[in-house]
Amino acid sequence: MENKNFIGKNGFIWWVGVLENRVDPLAVGRCQVRIIGWHEDDPKKVPTKDLPWAQAMIPLNDSKNFSAPRVGDWIVGFFMDGEQAQLPVMMGVLPGLKP
Numbered sequence: 610m611e612n613k614n615f616i617g618k619n620g621f622i623w624w625v626g627v628l629e630n631r632v633d634p635l636a637v638g639r640c641q642v643r644i645i646g647w648h649e650d651d652p653k654k655v656p657t658k659d660l661p662w663a664q665a666m667i668p669l670n671d672s673k674n675f676s677a678p679r680v681g682d683w684i685v686g687f688f689m690d691g692e693q694a695q696l697p698v699m700m701g702v703l704p705g706l707k708p
Contacts (some may be wrong), residue, residue: 626642626644639664663686663697664696685701
Protein backbone atom coordinates (compact mmCIF):
# COMPACT_ATOMS: atom_id res chain seq x y z
CA MET A 610 0.00 0.00 0.00
CA GLU A 611 1.27 3.50 -0.82
CA ASN A 612 1.99 5.76 2.17
CA LYS A 613 0.31 9.11 1.53
CA ASN A 614 0.89 10.43 5.04
CA PHE A 615 4.00 12.58 4.62
CA ILE A 616 4.90 16.21 3.94
CA GLY A 617 3.71 17.35 0.54
CA LYS A 618 0.88 14.81 0.41
CA ASN A 619 -2.11 14.23 2.65
CA GLY A 620 -1.75 14.61 6.39
CA PHE A 621 0.19 17.86 6.94
CA ILE A 622 -0.31 18.53 10.64
CA TRP A 623 1.04 21.59 12.43
CA TRP A 624 1.13 21.97 16.18
CA VAL A 625 1.87 24.21 19.19
CA GLY A 626 3.54 22.95 22.34
CA VAL A 627 5.69 23.82 25.33
CA LEU A 628 9.41 23.00 25.34
CA GLU A 629 10.28 20.76 28.30
CA ASN A 630 13.84 19.55 27.60
CA ARG A 631 16.62 20.98 25.45
CA VAL A 632 19.51 18.74 26.56
CA ASP A 633 19.92 16.69 23.38
CA PRO A 634 22.08 13.57 23.93
CA LEU A 635 23.13 13.77 20.25
CA ALA A 636 23.99 17.49 20.58
CA VAL A 637 22.27 18.41 17.30
CA GLY A 638 19.75 20.93 18.70
CA ARG A 639 16.77 18.66 19.21
CA CYS A 640 14.25 19.36 21.99
CA GLN A 641 11.41 17.54 23.68
CA VAL A 642 8.13 19.43 23.34
CA ARG A 643 4.81 18.60 25.01
CA ILE A 644 2.47 19.14 22.07
CA ILE A 645 -1.03 20.39 22.89
CA GLY A 646 -3.70 17.88 21.92
CA TRP A 647 -1.18 15.11 21.16
CA HIS A 648 0.57 14.52 24.48
CA GLU A 649 -1.11 14.24 27.87
CA ASP A 650 -1.04 17.49 29.88
CA ASP A 651 -0.09 15.52 32.99
CA PRO A 652 3.67 14.75 32.97
CA LYS A 653 2.97 11.78 35.27
CA LYS A 654 1.01 10.09 32.46
CA VAL A 655 3.58 10.89 29.75
CA PRO A 656 6.93 11.86 31.32
CA THR A 657 9.18 14.30 29.51
CA LYS A 658 11.70 11.51 28.85
CA ASP A 659 9.05 9.71 26.75
CA LEU A 660 8.27 12.65 24.46
CA PRO A 661 9.69 12.38 20.92
CA TRP A 662 12.71 14.51 20.01
CA ALA A 663 11.79 17.47 17.79
CA GLN A 664 14.27 18.53 15.11
CA ALA A 665 14.91 22.25 14.70
CA MET A 666 14.27 24.00 11.40
CA ILE A 667 17.35 26.21 11.04
CA PRO A 668 17.72 29.13 8.60
CA LEU A 669 19.97 28.19 5.69
CA ASN A 670 21.83 31.49 5.83
CA ASP A 671 22.80 31.27 9.52
CA SER A 672 22.96 27.57 10.41
CA LYS A 673 26.20 27.87 12.41
CA ASN A 674 24.73 30.26 15.03
CA PHE A 675 21.71 28.21 16.10
CA SER A 676 20.73 27.93 19.77
CA ALA A 677 17.81 25.93 21.15
CA PRO A 678 14.76 27.72 22.54
CA ARG A 679 14.42 27.88 26.33
CA VAL A 680 12.50 25.49 28.54
CA GLY A 681 8.97 26.86 28.89
CA ASP A 682 8.95 28.54 25.45
CA TRP A 683 5.89 27.93 23.28
CA ILE A 684 6.94 26.27 20.03
CA VAL A 685 5.19 26.08 16.63
CA GLY A 686 5.96 23.13 14.41
CA PHE A 687 4.72 20.29 12.24
CA PHE A 688 4.99 16.51 12.01
CA MET A 689 7.09 15.15 9.13
CA ASP A 690 5.22 11.85 9.40
CA GLY A 691 1.69 13.28 9.55
CA GLU A 692 -0.71 11.53 11.92
CA GLN A 693 1.92 9.08 13.15
CA ALA A 694 3.24 12.13 15.05
CA GLN A 695 6.68 10.72 15.87
CA LEU A 696 8.85 13.10 13.78
CA PRO A 697 8.16 16.63 15.04
CA VAL A 698 9.95 19.66 13.59
CA MET A 699 10.20 23.00 15.42
CA MET A 700 9.67 26.03 13.14
CA GLY A 701 9.64 28.89 15.61
CA VAL A 702 8.86 30.33 19.03
CA LEU A 703 5.77 32.26 20.09
CA PRO A 704 7.31 34.93 22.34
CA GLY A 705 5.55 36.21 25.41
CA LEU A 706 3.24 33.25 26.02
CA LYS A 707 3.37 31.48 29.36
CA PRO A 708 1.93 27.99 29.91
